[in-house]
Amino acid sequence: MHGEDHELFIAALAFLSAAVIAVPVARRLGFSPVVGYLLVGIAIGPVGFNVANPTVVSTVAELGVVMLLFLIGIELKPSHILSMSRYIFGLGAAQLAVTTALFAALAVFGLGFGLAAAVVSGVALSISGTAIALQLLGERGDLAAPYGQRSFSVLLFQDMAVVPLLALVPLLAPGSEEAAAADPTATVLQALGAAAAIGIIVVFGRFLINPLFRVLARSGAREAMTAAALLVVLGAAGLMQLAGMSMALGAFLAGLLLSESTFRHEIEANLDGFRGLLLALFFMSVGMSLNLVVVGEHVGALLIATLAVVGIKSVVVYGVFRHDDIAPAESLLAAVALTPAGEFAFVLFPLALATGILRGPQADLLIALAALTMIAGPLLFALVGRLAPKIARRTGPPEPEPDDFTEADGSVLVIGFGRFGQIVAQCLLAEGVSVTIIDNDVEMIQSAGRFGVHIYYGDGTRLDVLRAAGAEQVEVICVCVDDKEDANRIVDIVRSSIPSARLYVRAFDRVHSMDLLRKGVDFEIRETLESALAFGGRTLEALGVAAPAAAARIADVRVRDHRRLERQLEEGIFATDDLWTKRKVEPEPLTAPEKPARPINPEAQDILTHETEFSG
Structure with a gap:
């Protein structure tokens, strides 16, 4: 060299x-x-x-x-x-x-x-x-x-x-003055x-x-x-x-x-x-x-x-x-x-x-x-x-006080008015159910007038706000917030202070569903479960499966998924707070594969080999 x-x-x-x-x-x-x-x-x-x-x-x-x-x-x-x-x-x-x-x-x-x-x-x-x-x-x-x-x-x-x-x-x-005077076209030519x-x-x-x-x-x-x-x-x-x-x-x-x-x-x-x-x-x-x-x-x-x-x-x-x-x-x-x-x-x-x-x-x-x-x-x-x-909190607009809930007399309390909460509220309102909705997003509240219902400002993780919104009188409390930590906090507060309330909660994922079931909620649903099942059903119909048969297949998958969730609960996965003994919930097929996985490139082969060694 x-x-x-x-x-x-x-x-x-x-x-x-x-x-x-x-x-x-x-x-x-x-x-x-x-x-x-x-x-x-x-x-x-x-x-x-x-x-x-x-x-x-x-x-x-x-x-x-x-x-x-x-x-x-x-x-x-x-x-x-x-x-x-x-x-x-x-x-x-x-x-x-x-x-x-x-x-x-x-x-x-x-x-x-x-x-x-x-x-x-x-x-x-x-x-x-x-x-x-x-x-x-x-x-x-x-x-x-x-x-x-x-x-x-x-x-x-x-x-x-x-x-x-x-x-x-x-x-x-x-x-430069003399040079510019001698050649006045230089700037024009450059332009x-x-x-x-x-x-x-x-x-x-x-x-x-x-x-x-x-x-x-x-x-x-x-x-x-x-x-x-x-x-x-x-x-x-x-x-x-x-x-x-x-x-x-x-x-x-x-x-x-x-x-x-x-x-x-x-x-x-x-x-x-x-x-x-x-x-x-x-x-x-x-x-x-x-x-x-x-x-x-x-x-x-x-x-x-x-x-x-x-x-x-x-x-x-x-x-x-x-x-x-x-x-x-x-x-x-x-x-x-x-x-x-x-x-x-x-x-x-x-x-x-x-x-x-x-x-x-x-x-x-x-x-x-x-x-x-x-x-x-x-x-x-x-x-x-x-x-x-910290600067934003100090210099931003002061957080508004919780609304006056005097006129809040709904039979259902919906906490969180994001994408999920809006659909839930629409179903209830279409049936003529009286609904009280609370959210702590000021912009969301300001843009929600077209729903034809008053949305109260309030922090659903505070017991005083929940009580003021009628949580002790409503028939069902729907927790529709998109943050699982906030959802868990609301559930804990309601279960400890308003034990008679029926709780219907939006779950973030499978692990969150298991957490909520252990907390004793009346109903939980993973936010993507039903949409994915509906998507799968329509895909089956697109492939020529008759609508009743597709619906039956999706119902079967739903049942098997629920049984697996119950089995995982019984096995105690995530039942301990010890970080060293927690087991990871791995995705498992509900239907046994007819053929073993075949890698399409060396990288996939390496991944499958390591997975087999690990699971064995």
Whole structure:
């Protein structure tokens, strides 16, 4: 193996090992994997094991951000983007303008920067890290939440703003006025080139991509589909870069055009693995780029500057989101998610240095500052994520008091008015039965007026609420809540305080059914049992079985299932609180199979072999 090949092999081995180590360690400590990637990047960078050139690594790692934006675009639809335009050009523009102005003022009056250097610094630090923010929001599953959508809108505006901002830097350089006067058409030509690149991507995406993937799908070559997906992403990104625009924005546009394609799920599956690895590489490259020598020499100033950047940026984002009526806890999550500087900073600062806007020491300090915000952001997000529920409880609207149940005179008390409870109530109301319904979901109560019955607000796990709702007078109490712990709590309360009440309870699964039967409920039913039996019956009829015969077969299955449940109760499964002696309730066939299971691949063979050994 040649020297360069050996170095490449060692670098690849180091990156893969770092990725494998970073995730479980970060998770174990309660942090985002992003934090782990950044820290191991420092460890394998020039100040650590020095396994690779950070500049080369960052060039490759940018493809992770490109993949991320493409996959986000493919999940959206053009109509969705249009519906978000108010957030993109409202929240996004407000955040960028206010934060840039504050950072620029701080640089001029606090650090003595010139106006051009202050503007460039303010812009670079105001733009957030798209990859970091989306990774953090995605890990919480909040990208679809209102604050997640608005955060994405801000990030999308920032990506679109990259184009004019890149054009702005040369105009701010010393002597740029004369150059601009000598060549006034340069900006116009660049704008036309950008428009042409967008037009090519739109035409290709609308008319050529689907036929291309259709031909490849007919060939049955999955590797060709993967290659084509990579070609689309990298082709769109490269074309936009050639036109002087953001690669990530080009990839996002390509993904957006493919969002309604019949092949989008196949494309997502083929690219998702590349995205994860390349993003990990990107975060590690950020850690590698951190110059610890500069940090060590100016540690005090950099820490103060990091706190200032994080504080100012968080306050601005928080204020913008609160102005848009986002709850305080979610506004704070958005604020810290958008705190880290973006990958654009590592492009803009060297460009400003090359054009003479920044001096060498200034550029080094600003790059170190941007990297420190990238490390601080995920740590703050993890902290705020833990505190968010408490903040939401303190700052959210006060929980309403239980309703006055004076007029509650139903003969049946229904607790829980979700999907299950609504159907139960409909059956009772259709028969003319008087029903009292209680629920603790305010939104559910507000939207339930169309049922023509008053739904009382109250917590069904409280004895005083149950008594006020008439639990001691009703003929039947129907527990229809969707949380088995709440259901068990209600049953325990009723059995101990209102022992004469008849309890009909919704069970979550087989184990929950057994728990309820031991508690002595009058009737329980698994929430999926009857729907699955009805589904099976209709399937038998579709296969030609006569309706009476199908009904008889389903009745037989129902009886055998009930007998097995009784047998499991008698055997004492889950009858003890000792965790070490509990037996797992395994699914068992009600009808003995005519043939043994046959594996269709080696993986299935291995599973069946281990299952046989275990059961034997």
